[in-house]
Amino acid sequence: MYECIDAGSDYCPCYLAETNDCITCSHLQGKSYCDCNWRGVCIYQEYVWNGEKAKETRKSFIAKIQEKKIIGSNLIIFKISVMKTLARQLKQPGSYIFIRSIDKPEYFDTPMSIMYANDHTGEIHIAVQIIGSKTKSLLNISDEIIVRGPYWNGLLGFKNLKTLSNSNALIIARGVALAPAVLVSQYLIKNNNKVSLILDKGKIEEIFIYNYINKFNVLTIEADITSESGKILLEELLSNNRYELCYSGGSDRQHREIKKLLSNLSPSTKFVICNNKKICCGEGICGACSIKVGKKVIKSCKAQVDASYIVEKGENIR
Amino acid sequence: MTKVIVIGGGWAGCAAAVTAKKAGAEVLLIERTDMLLGLGNVGGIMRNNGRYTAAEEAILLGAGDLIKLTDKASRHVNIEFPGHKHASLYDVCKIEPMVRRYLLNMGIDIMFKTRVVDVELEDKTIKGVILNNNNVIYGDVFIETTGSTGSMGNCLKYGNGCAMCILRCPTFGPRVSISMKAGVEDILGQRGDGSYGAFSGSCKLNKDSLSKEIVKELDEKGVVVLPLPEEEINIDKLKMKVCQQYALKEYAENIILLDTGHAKLMTPFYPLEKLRKIKGLENARYEDPYSGGIGNSVRYLSIAPRENSMKVKGIKNLLCAGEKAGLFVGHTEAIVTGSLAGHNSVRIDKGIKLLELPVSLAIGDIIAYANEKIKEKDGLKMRFTFAGSIYFERMKELNLYSTDRELLRKKIERLNLINIFDEKIV
Numbered sequence: 001m002y003e004c005i006d007a008g009s010d011y012c013p014c015y016l017a018e019t020n021d022c023i024t025c026s027h028l029q030g031k032s033y034c035d036c037n038w039r040g041v042c043i044y045q046e047y048v049w050n051g052e053k054a055k056e057t058r059k060s061f062i063a064k065i066q067e068k069k070i071i072g073s074n075l076i077i078f079k080i081s082v083m084k085t086l087a088r089q090l091k092q093p094g095s096y097i098f099i100r101s102i103d104k105p106e107y108f109d110t111p112m113s114i115m116y117a118n119d120h121t122g123e124i125h126i127a128v129q130i131i132g133s134k135t136k137s138l139l140n141i142s143d144e145i146i147v148r149g150p151y152w153n154g155l156l157g158f159k160n161l162k163t164l165s166n167s168n169a170l171i172i173a174r175g176v177a178l179a180p181a182v183l184v185s186q187y188l189i190k191n192n193n194k195v196s197l198i199l200d201k202g203k204i205e206e207i208f209i210y211n212y213i214n215k216f217n218v219l220t221i222e223a224d225i226t227s228e229s230g231k232i233l234l235e236e237l238l239s240n241n242r243y244e245l246c247y248s249g250g251s252d253r254q255h256r257e258i259k260k261l262l263s264n265l266s267p268s269t270k271f272v273i274c275n276n277k278k279i280c281c282g283e284g285i286c287g288a289c290s291i292k293v294g295k296k297v298i299k300s301c302k303a304q305v306d307a308s309y310i311v312e313k314g315e316n317i318r
Numbered sequence: 319m320t321k322v323i324v325i326g327g328g329w330a331g332c333a334a335a336v337t338a339k340k341a342g343a344e345v346l347l348i349e350r351t352d353m354l355l356g357l358g359n360v361g362g363i364m365r366n367n368g369r370y371t372a373a374e375e376a377i378l379l380g381a382g383d384l385i386k387l388t389d390k391a392s393r394h395v396n397i398e399f400p401g402h403k404h405a406s407l408y409d410v411c412k413i414e415p416m417v418r419r420y421l422l423n424m425g426i427d428i429m430f431k432t433r434v435v436d437v438e439l440e441d442k443t444i445k446g447v448i449l450n451n452n453n454v455i456y457g458d459v460f461i462e463t464t465g466s467t468g469s470m471g472n473c474l475k476y477g478n479g480c481a482m483c484i485l486r487c488p489t490f491g492p493r494v495s496i497s498m499k500a501g502v503e504d505i506l507g508q509r510g511d512g513s514y515g516a517f518s519g520s521c522k523l524n525k526d527s528l529s530k531e532i533v534k535e536l537d538e539k540g541v542v543v544l545p546l547p548e549e550e551i552n553i554d555k556l557k558m559k560v561c562q563q564y565a566l567k568e569y570a571e572n573i574i575l576l577d578t579g580h581a582k583l584m585t586p587f588y589p590l591e592k593l594r595k596i597k598g599l600e601n602a603r604y605e606d607p608y609s610g611g612i613g614n615s616v617r618y619l620s621i622a623p624r625e626n627s628m629k630v631k632g633i634k635n636l637l638c639a640g641e642k643a644g645l646f647v648g649h650t651e652a653i654v655t656g657s658l659a660g661h662n663s664v665r666i667d668k669g670i671k672l673l674e675l676p677v678s679l680a681i682g683d684i685i686a687y688a689n690e691k692i693k694e695k696d697g698l699k700m701r702f703t704f705a706g707s708i709y710f711e712r713m714k715e716l717n718l719y720s721t722d723r724e725l726l727r728k729k730i731e732r733l734n735l736i737n738i739f740d741e742k743i744v
Contacts, residue, residue, distance in 0.1 A: 027471045032514060033506060033619045034469040035498065037435050037450075039491040042470030045479060 002293055002303040005094075005153040008040040013047040015054045016284050016302075023284070023303050057283065060109075060148040062102060066123060068142055072205030075176065076128045076138065077115075080145060088119035089150040093183040094158055094275070097149035098282060099126070101137045109146075110134040111279045113154050113180035116212050127208060129176035151282045153300065154180055157272035157307035160245060164270070165191040167244035170237065172258060174225060175202025177249035177274050182212045184247050184272070189217050193245075196237065200225045202250070225254070234258070238265040247272040252311075259311045271307045275300060319344045320667040320744055322660070323447060323457035325434050325496055328356030329384065329649045330640025331463035332417055333656030334663070335426045336383050338461070341664035342744035345426045346455065348447070350433040351490045354421070355414050356465060357615075358649055359484050360522055360606040362413075362578030364388050365395075366405035367563070368704030368713045369650040370721050371680045376650075378730045379681075380740035381657035387416050388649070393577055394540030400568035401706060404721065407540055410522075411579040433491045434464075437499045443634045444500055450491060459635045459663040462496040463656060466507070466641040467518070467617040469493050476515035478613030481587070483518070484606055485615065497622035497642075502632045507618030507645050508698045515619050516701075519564055519647075521587055521610035522580035529598035536577035544573040544596055563647070563706020573599075580605045586614040618645055626686050627672035628659035637663055644688040647703040654681045657739055664743045676733055680718040684709060 004023035006012050013022065022028030025043040026035035036043075046055075067079040078099075090097065095117070100108040116125040128135055138145075155161070161184065169188045173181035178199060188195050196219045199207045207222060223230045237243075238261055246269050248258045255273045262269050277300040280288035284299035291300050291310065298305060320343040324331045327349030335347045353359060364385070365373050373385045389395075391408040399405065421428060436448040437460075446456040469492030470480045480487065487493070498504050506514050525533055535542045553570045564584050568574070573596060576582040590611035593599050604610035622638045623631045630636040639659040640652035658681075662672045675682030684702055687709070691697035702709045713719040720726055730736055 025471060027475055032475075033504065034471040034492060035495065036469070036471070036492055037494065039450075041488055042474065042480065044471040045474050048474060048479075 001309070002298050002305045004302050005158070005304055006302055007038055007043060011055055011057060013043055013050065013054055014057065014283060017043070017047050018054050021284070023299070058148050058150070060098070060146050062144050063147045065141070065143055065145055071208050074130045075204050075208060076130065077125060077208065078128065078145065079123055079125050080147065082122055082124055082147065084119050084122040086150060087117045087122050087124055090114045090117040090124055091119065091183070092152055093161060093187045094152055094155035094180070095149075095183065096151045096154040097124070097126070097147050098151070099138070100134070100146045101141045102144050102146050104137050108134050108137055109148065111151070111282060113274070115179035115182050115209065117183075125212075127176055127179040129204065148282075151301070153275060153302055153304065155184070155247075155272060155274050156300075156305055156310060157270065158304055160270040160307075161187065161247070161272050164188065164193055164245050167193050168196070168242060169193045169245040169247065170196050170198070170241075170243040171247045171249070172198040172200075172225060172234070172254075173249035174200035174254060175204055175250060178204070178207065178209045180274055181247065181249045182209050184249070185213060185218055188245075195219070196221070196241075198223055198225060198234070200230070200250075234261055235265065238262065242266070243269050245270045245272060249274045252276050255311045259308065271311070273307045273311065277301070320459065320664050321346070321457040322459050322461065322663045323348065323455060324461045324463060324660075325447060326356070326463035326465060326642075327354040327428065328463060328465055328640060329358045329652035330465075330642070330656035330659075331461070332421060333381065333384055333653040334461045334463055334637075334639055334660035335421060336424065337381055337657045337660030337739045338663045339424050339426050340380070340740055340742065341661050342742045343664050343667075346457070347421070347426055347428045348432050348434055348455070349428065349430050350493075351486060352430050353414050354418050354428070357467065357484060357518070359410055359414055360580070361649055362407045362410050362582060363576065363648070363705070364392070364406045364408060364650060366402040366705045368680060368710045368719050369648065370404055371713070371719050371726065372650050372654055372684075372704045374723055374726050375679055375681050375730065376654050376657060378727055378737075379657070379735055380737035381654070383420065384417065384653050385650075387420060388413065391416055393579065397540040399541045399574060399576065400543070400572070401563070401566045407576055407578045409579040431490065433494065434496060435494050437496060439500050442632065444636055447496070458667045459637070460496070461659050461663055462622065462630070462636060462638045462642055463640050463659075464493055464496060464620070464642055465617070466620040467493065467615045472515060472619050473613070473616045476513065476619070477517060477616040478587070481607035481609040481613040481615060483615045493620070495620045497630050497633070497636060497638065498620070500633050500636060502622060502630055504619070505621040505623060505692060505698070507621065510699055512699075515616040517586035517616060518614045519584070519586055521583050521585070521607060521614060522578070522605040523575070523583055523599070523602050524605040525581050527601050527603045528581055529600070532575070532581070532598040536575060536581060540577045542575040544575070544598065546571060546573060546596070550592060562701045562708070563703050563710065565707070583610070587612060617641060621645065621692070624689065625672070626674045626689055627662050628655060628685075629662065629666065629672060635666055637666070644692060645698070645701050646688065647701050648705060651684070651703055655685060658685070661739050668744060670743065673738070675735075678729065678733065680704060680713055683712075683716065683718060687712065
């Protein structure tokens with residue numbers, strides 16, 4: 001039902017292991033026996049080898065801003081120089097980092113999806129929508145920014161995405177969620193899938209990702225999916241085409257609407273969504289992103305949960 | 319037709335598949351690795367002490383298919399080693415393909431490299447088992463023979479870490495307790511000191527790494543006994559073993575090697591540098607587990623509560639066998655419990671009274687006795703095998719031990735159970 005996105009990574013075991021809250025390992029949940037479904041090298045073994053403590057966690061560092069591009073009145077694209085290793089780690093769809101202004105304390109850390117990562121040049125691009133005090137504090141920075149990462153759980157249903165090849169996929173992205181749709185579409189194309197991309201600028205003043213998608217291998221359609229004509233467009237697409245996978249980038253309300261359409265018109269289509277939970281620490285510690293799956297409380301900053309389940313059983317969200 | 323799904327392709331699972339098929343079921347065996355027999359690929363000891371009686375009983379009951387295969391694959395028959403008489407040693411390098419062909423020829427379907435990770439449960443009935451790729455396999459009756467060994471966390475917490483045994487968890491994924499997923503809590507076996515689990519009792523050396531003299535003696539006699547230097551004798555080591563039938567003084571004072579294709583070293587693990595100080599073992603290396611100098615697999619951490627018919631308590635259509643069904647040790651024990659579970663799977667589906675074997679047979683008695691003892695606190699520290707320790711003593715006391723086939727035939731005829739497992743129910 002759920003899996004830790006960090007299991008087996010350089011950051012596993014994490015602090016959750018120290019407090020018997022590991023998402024994967026039954027021993028590290030305080031039980032006396034094995035009851036896991038992890039297919040890699042044993043997490044408990046890693047924990048014991050590491051002196052019964054968490055591996056070193058992600059550290060914040062100061063990165064250089066290569067370019068800051070303001071789009072309309074409420075969007076900034078930052079191009080940031082980072083280590084090539086970090087850029088490589090952030091190429092996976094769903095990757096995100098925490099950023100903040102260097103003159104602000106840690107609680108200004110705000111999670112931001114990766115739009116583009118280049119591991120040859122060591123750069124990452126992110127799109128920031130200016131909404132509240134965290135993002136407003138980024139308006140005036142120009143040379144340096146504090147970065148912490150890599151984090152990966154920015155989308156739910158990664159396994160569906162990972163296993164799709166030689167198939168048709170539909171990506172529907174709106175507003176600032178256009179940014180993470182770039183990595184999703186690149187990943188699907190790499191695996192020889194045909195991608196149709198519905199672009200809705202939402203509250204942003206323009207479609208800001210055209211520079212990041214190759215129009216020769218993606219079919220792009222601009223639409224306002226909240227309008228009546230946009231809805232008809234989606235219904236037409238789903239009725240007349242066979243999509244093995246659908247990715248929704250946008251609000252939880254958008255996820256629900258699209259899931260409804262899928263259930264009616266294309267029930268076998270696998271569903272992948274961007275993770276909209278209020279991610280605050282990214283490490284499963286603070287609890288801001290907790291959701292309830294069955295009887296269990298899951299930290300959605302780390303746990304992969306079935307997207308269809310979480311959208312349909314949305315009332316279980318704490 | 320009754321569809322029986324067997325989860326776990328060790329000796330118990332293979333035996334269950336065979337008798338379920340004989341009883342008329344359509345049988346699918348799901349195995350997580352790429353080989354059948356599990357730890358049977360590194361075992362080999364049959365027919366020693368009371369196992370001889372059990373093997374003959376199984377043949378007379380009509381569940382002798384796999385026993386006959388191990389007889390056929392034996393490198394040595396009727397050999398003696400300390401504490402053990404009339405043993406056969408099957409060739410671990412030959413047995414697996416033989417069993418695989420036998421099952422396939424019977425028309426049993428086998429899925430390899432497929433792991434069951436969960437169940438679909440409805441009203442205490444398993445509807446289907448969920449595979450690691452999220453596919454669901456539906457069936458009428460399910461038999462769990464996933465054993466109790468590993469996974470890596472258990473081998474670390476209660477042992478010395480993953481010793482890289484034949485089960486190869488890092489490659490094929492961890493063992494999953496199906497009964498636990500169906501909501502029935504596992505029972506955990508203990509050691510003498512009350513800690514959980516126990517080490518597998520032997521490791522195997524590569525025969526080519528031993529001296530010519532040792533190899534010659536192994537080939538000829540099947541057994542080599544090498545006395546240990548005084549300072550190397552450690553009696554306490556016997557306590558952590560699974561195989562209480564080999565927890566004898568002779569096994570602490572000597573290195574005992576048996577020829578099962580590899581040289582089976584009758585101790586859970588032995589530091590390589592110490593081993594190499596012994597004459598003839600100067601170049602020794604381990605064949606199984608690969609880290610036999612450090613540790614061995616840990617078992618008995620996943621036992622399902624069951625009836626004497628092998629049905630799991632609390633679930634309407636789940637049976638179990640082998641180590642999953644109690645603190646049993648050995649292939650023979652797995653085969654006989656598996657055979658009963660397989661046969662009863664068809665009875666469950668047809669609503670026929672489940673078969674329980676009478677306690678006047680060694681097989682019936684061990685199943686009932688192990689079930690009685692597991693309810694006692696100290697019973698969790700016991701192990702049950704026809705081959706020795708408390709249960710072989712009990713066999714002798716109750717006059718259940720015999721190597722006389724005719725006598726056993728008459729007894730089973732009297733019980734009206736001759737070839738019962740050969741009978742087609744549907």
